[in-house]
Amino acid sequence: MKKQLQPIDAEALLQEHGFKKTPLRIMLLEVLSLSPIPLAVKTLQRKTKKVGADPSTMYRALNAFIEAEIVQAITVDKTKVLYELVQTKNHMHHIVCDSCNTVESIPFCVKNIDQQAINMSRLFKKIYSHQLAFVGTCRKCLRTVR
Numbered sequence: 277m278k279k280q281l282q283p284i285d286a287e288a289l290l291q292e293h294g295f296k297k298t299p300l301r302i303m304l305l306e307v308l309s310l311s312p313i314p315l316a317v318k319t320l321q322r323k324t325k326k327v328g329a330d331p332s333t334m335y336r337a338l339n340a341f342i343e344a345e346i347v348q349a350i351t352v353d354k355t356k357v358l359y360e361l362v363q364t365k366n367h368m369h370h371i372v373c374d375s376c377n378t379v380e381s382i383p384f385c386v387k388n389i390d391q392q393a394i395n396m397s398r399l400f401k402k403i404y405s406h407q408l409a410f411v412g413t414c415r416k417c418l419r420t421v422r
């Protein structure tokens with residue numbers, strides 16, 4: 277049932293948003309587009325080692341992507357933030373294990389969640405996207421808990 281992930285055209289996406297095409301930005305987008313799960317900065321750093329970026333450059337690039345709504349950050353807790361491409365087509369949510377950080381993507385969404393939120397809102401008329409992260413304990417960690 278696993279879908280084959282296709283790398284996105286990172287250069288076209290950067291151009292579309294008016295970004296300079298630096299090797300790091302291109303690689304970041306490619307790595308994110310090929311990952312079925314959201315990734316931590318540490319993982320991103322490992323996977324973009326070839327273009328060798330220091331953490332602050334990496335964070336700057338990610339924050340710029342977030343501002344441009346190309347990437348979204350999922351905050352698991354205060355110290356854990358995961359990054360993923362904003363997917364308009366294959367919209368999914370994730371469950372994160374709070375002891376080993378295992379992430380599973382589940383093709384699940386609350387029906388009409390945006391509409392329901394808008395119905396309760398006094399100030400907004402339109403919602404483009406939402407984030408919803410599930411945190412729990414994975415099967416493997418459950419077994420090792422005594």
Ligand SMILES: [Zn+2]
Nearest residue numbers: 373376414417
């Ligand atoms: Zn676990």
Ligand SMILES: [Zn+2]
Nearest residue numbers: 369384385386
């Ligand atoms: Zn959803």
